Amino acid sequence: MLTAKAKEAFNAFNAGFKEKGKLLYQGKYSSHAVRFRAMPAQREGKEKVAIYLDNAATTYPKPEAVYKAIDHYLRHIGASAGRGAYRRALEADGLVFKTRKLLGRLFNIADVSNIIFTSNVTESLNLALKGFLREGDHVVTSHLEHNSMWRPLKVLEKERNIRITVLPSPEGKALDPEQLERTILPGTRLVALTHASNVTGTLMPLKEVGEICRRYHVPLLVDTAQTAGVFPLDIKELKIDLLAFTGHKGLLGPTGTGGLYIAPGLEIKPWKEGGTGGASLLEHQPEDLPDRFEAGTLNVAGIVGLGAAVEFILEKGVGQIREHEKALTAYALEQLCQVPGLTLYGPLNAEERVGVFSINLEDIAPEELAYVLDEAYGIMVRAGLHCAPQAHRCIGTVQRGTVRISPGYFNTKEEIEALSVALKEIISH
Amino acid sequence: MFLRKVEITYVSPCLADPQKIRLKAELSDDITEVMPYLNATVKAAIYNHEAPNLTLSKEFRLITLYPRELTMIKALNTTDAWQVIDWLQELINDTYARRSEIAPDYRRKRRPHPLQLYSWLPRLNCKKCGEQHCLAFAALLFSGQQELKNCEPLFSHNYREQREVLLELAKALR
Incomplete structure (x- = not known):
């Protein structure tokens, strides 16, 4: 028997599902809707614990120090950074600098003035692409890009006639560095790549890419949304000229934080002008970084939280965090491969990927599967196209989408096992 | 750590170049003791043992150190100022840690370049x-x-x- 609450949830879901089903799936999934109606009843009386496995979207929970730092700033400091000659405003300014410095340590950036704070990686990528690319430029990118890279490129293709070469990733495989080398032309102005796919978890061969870019004097822009904080990133070693990061994923900070590292000598046009707290007499944006790109009041609370998060990461060690991720990834791969009827996309080796898994279970709609996992088992995963349709074309799921499972630093093997058990129960039902 | 903390307490535009800033900062610890050692190691430092104070430059920025305070002029912005302060703090702490290897220099002046x-x-x-x-x-x-x-x-x-x-x-x- 269904509980009243479960009945209500299913009725609400089915009402929306039918409408959505017609639009996306031509009603194909109505039979599955009937099938999983009984799922919660099967789980009746069983403990439902919350297992968060959507860390590729936003990590949760955050380190305790993050909550404390934000609370302390909002409660006891509260002033804008760089916007006052009184001690508290200067203290806020010092806290923003502290975060910049910690990020400098994390990415091996000596002059932290070259780290620009933004709201997220999307803003960072837009700033880099729209601020750097000019009329008719040639750009090399990949099929595994998120829309945060892909959409600005397509806008620039239309508005500035840029030429885009897209490197293939059949079945979600990493790009071929030799193929990249062949696509670099005399007019190539930028190589713009994700470090790891947010759909398949595929890691790109960044070191080889960096070597090639340096050899041909082509700047390299890297989207580190899925790797910053969980994968050692050294801009010098990897020869990265533009590093876009977000604060709320692997960096374990709050939403609304992110940034862009700009290598000295790269001319990027600011996309916004406004107050910087100093040099107010100037009618134009100051030339010096970071003020050149940081018009407007900064998200100080978020940046302070991000600072506490990066401090946590540096204390644990990114190498250690990556090892933890690899162990969890290897375990997840092993567990998922044992689920009957499960299709797993992307590399099957933990070395070649990050902790992001796209799956499908027989012909169950991803949204349906995610719903059952949440409602009946308390397991939170994401369903759909994950804002990366190009990647879905590579793995043949652009019409259907996938369920994305993304454990984070605070997840355990037991939680992965619980997911595996849930998937087996669902498919056997 | 000899000098534990430096805290900026005042910022204003430089008088001659309003695009740059000048500032004052408080030092958590008295650095008088380390000044003769800095005078001996920092190129083109101007030291006044009686005052005491020590003036040095970091590229185009000029910094004057007092026992519990410092002033800086011509910093690009506060991020730049904090970076220079970080460098200074490291310099002071490193010099203090190595003081047994350095012959202190109490002379008042150094001929500038x-x-x-x-x-x-x-x-x-x-x-x-x-x-x-x-x-x-x-x-x-x-x-x-x-x-x-x-x-x-x-x-x-x-x-x-x-x-x-x-x-x-x-x-x-x-």
């Missing part, structure tokens, strides 16, 4: 001093063939900070 003099001039190339440009003026100042008072813009209100620095540097030329 002509380019150091040039960096603090208004650099307007106004020729009012009779020279073709400020670099020539700095070279002649260094060799004793020119006098600071002949730089007319330097003695206007806008260049008060640079003037104070140059007057201090000029003492070492005599």
Whole structure:
């Protein structure tokens, strides 16, 4: 028997599902809707614990120090950074600098003035692409890009006639560095790549890419949304000229934080002008970084939280965090491969990927599967196209989408096992 | 750690160059003890043991250290200032840690380099001093063939900070 609450949830879901089903799936999934109606009843009386496995979207929970730092700033400091000659405003300014410095340590950036704070990686990528690319430029990118890279490129293709070469990733495989080398032309102005796919978890061969870019004097822009904080990133070693990061994923900070590292000598046009707290007499944006790109009041609370998060990461060690991720990834791969009827996309080796898994279970709609996992088992995963349709074309799921499972630093093997058990129960039902 | 914390307490635009900033910062610990060691190791530092204070530069920025305070002028922005403060704190702590290996220097003055003099001039190339440009003026100042008072813009209100620095540097030329 269904509980009243479960009945209500299913009725609400089915009402929306039918409408959505017609639009996306031509009603194909109505039979599955009937099938999983009984799922919660099967789980009746069983403990439902919350297992968060959507860390590729936003990590949760955050380190305790993050909550404390934000609370302390909002409660006891509260002033804008760089916007006052009184001690508290200067203290806020010092806290923003502290975060910049910690990020400098994390990415091996000596002059932290070259780290620009933004709201997220999307803003960072837009700033880099729209601020750097000019009329008719040639750009090399990949099929595994998120829309945060892909959409600005397509806008620039239309508005500035840029030429885009897209490197293939059949079945979600990493790009071929030799193929990249062949696509670099005399007019190539930028190589713009994700470090790891947010759909398949595929890691790109960044070191080889960096070597090639340096050899041909082509700047390299890297989207580190899925790797910053969980994968050692050294801009010098990897020869990265533009590093876009977000604060709320692997960096374990709050939403609304992110940034862009700009290598000295790269001319990027600011996309916004406004107050910087100093040099107010100037009618134009100051030339010096970071003020050149940081018009407007900064998200100080978020940046302070991000600072506490990066401090946590540096204390644990990114190498250690990556090892933890690899162990969890290897375990997840092993567990998922044992689920009957499960299709797993992307590399099957933990070395070649990050902790992001796209799956499908027989012909169950991803949204349906995610719903059952949440409602009946308390397991939170994401369903759909994950804002990366190009990647879905590579793995043949652009019409259907996938369920994305993304454990984070605070997840355990037991939680992965619980997911595996849930998937087996669902498919056997 | 010898010097535990440096806290900026005051920021305002530079008088001569409003695009840059000047600032004051409080030091958590008295650094008097380390000054003679800094004087011995920092190139082109100006040390006054009696005061005590020590002036040094980091590229185009000028910093004066006092026992519990520092001032900095011509920083690009607060991020730049914090970076320089970080560098200074490291320098002070490193010098203090190595003090047994350094012979302290209590001498009052160090002869400044002509380019150091040039960096603090208004650099307007106004020729009012009779020279073709400020670099020539700095070279002649260094060799004793020119006098600071002949730089007319330097003695206007806008260049008060640079003037104070140059007057201090000029003492070492005599």
